Every structure is written in C-alpha cells, then in structure tokens.
Amino acid sequence: MSGDGGEQLGLYGQELTEGHALARQQLARHGKDRYPTVELQAAKVCAEAGELMDAVLHHHYAAHGGRCTSPCQHTIAASIRKELADTALALYTLAGKLNVNLIECMAELVWNDERDFRPPQRLIIRTGEGDDHGSGHTDRRPR
C-alpha cells in the first residue's frame, strides 16, 4: 500500500484507502460496534441517509438566506460532507457485515444496467406512394 511512492494522499496527508478499509478503521477507533447486527446496521444506514437529506435541505432552503440555485455555486457545507461520509461509512459497514464487497456490487449493477433514459430518437418511416418528404431512409439520428 505504501512505500512505492504511488499512494494518493488526502487532505490530512493520510493515505486514501477505499471505503471498506475506512469503515473498518472507524469501527476499530470506536472500540465498540454499537450496531452489531445486520438489521441494526441497515437501520443505521437509513438514519444517516435521513440526516444527509436534512443537511441538503437545510443548505437548499435555509443556509444562504433563501433558495440555493441549482447547480449550487456554494462551497459544500461541512455538515453535508459529514453526512455524506456517515452515510457511506454506514453502507460500507453494512456490506461488510453481509460479507459482500460494495464496490463489486455497484460494478455488477452498472455493468449490467442497460437502461437508457435519453429521450427517444425521432423515427421517420416512409409510407410509400406520394411520400415526397423524405429520402426513404429511417432517420435514427438524435434530434
């Protein structure tokens, strides 16, 4: 991990590790797992996601004397950064308790996700006789 000079350092000069490692580090520092079962950990994820939503809404509606314009031009508030981290760490910890690699789960989903939410492309079908507005080709170019 270190010593090869290629490690990426974060804000605090610490080597950046992936989520599972950080979640384990956090748990080790706490010295006690306050959410020892999968069910309690899943509830913790929801609680943290709720706090994240709260921080985002506070920023959007209250933090700057009115509505924040979208996309936001402000520095992301420390409270939002904290809740993002809490939520992600809780999720990584949950994945660990389920004995699955979260990144692997996400990769699996992304690589197999074939949904396409772009608007449908224009489709022109030549009707034949008397059709003088078109080359006879089906136009699948985006609008």
Ligand SMILES: [Zn+2]
């Ligand atoms: Zn903003």
